């Protein structure tokens with residue numbers, strides 16, 4: 001059994017998540033019978049993570065945005081200690097600026113962003129042998145997401161599993177792994193609260209894979225087989241800018 005705690009600043013109920021965002025994350029993970037998932041929130045006793053719960057958590061999922069500074073420093077220290085002792089941790093989206101992530105990375109963790117447009121994103125698997133990539137459709141599309149773009153000020157990841165491409169032109173290291181002490185860390189970029197991405201099949205697959213990997217329950221590589229030939233992509237996935245066509249081909 002993998003004991004997972006989904007921590008959030010609040011439930012973020014809204015158009016995208018009528019029952020709440022953490023509930024959507026939990027609903028996806030609950031599909032795996034081997035997972036025991038609980039939700040925890042900042043306004044609860046001990047900021048949602050009393051020692052009894054933190055010490056029994058195999059994988060902590062962390063979502064934060066506007067209340068990073070409200071998280072107590074002693075709690076951050078306890079989380080980092082647990083990571084060093086072997087607890088897995090998954091930082092989602094704007095958790096790149098959480099106290100725990102920045103401390104674990106040791107860098108500023110800044111990035112570019114653009115939210116209001118709700119542009120399309122494609123998630124490309126660049127490490128198809130990694131367990132977190134198992135069963136994930138190559139280059140799958142999210143119709144609306146907040147853009148996060150390079151440069152992302154993090155140390156070089158142990159593995160870069162996914163790269164995000166945005167229709168506004170930016171790219172981002174959207175799925176990165178790290179280890180600190182005995183603990184495994186996964187940073188995953190999608191997940192702004194106004195876009196319902198935690199209902200997406202591929203996102204749910206990644207979240208399940210990431211929990212198994214972070215809990216050290218999935219040690220093997222995936223069954224991906226490389227294609228020895230070049231793959232000629234005749235049909236583009238997105239519409240190519242008409243101006244470019246005209247300039248180079250006169251169409």
Ligand code: ZN
Pocket residue numbers: 065093094115146191192193
């Ligand atoms: Zn956001």
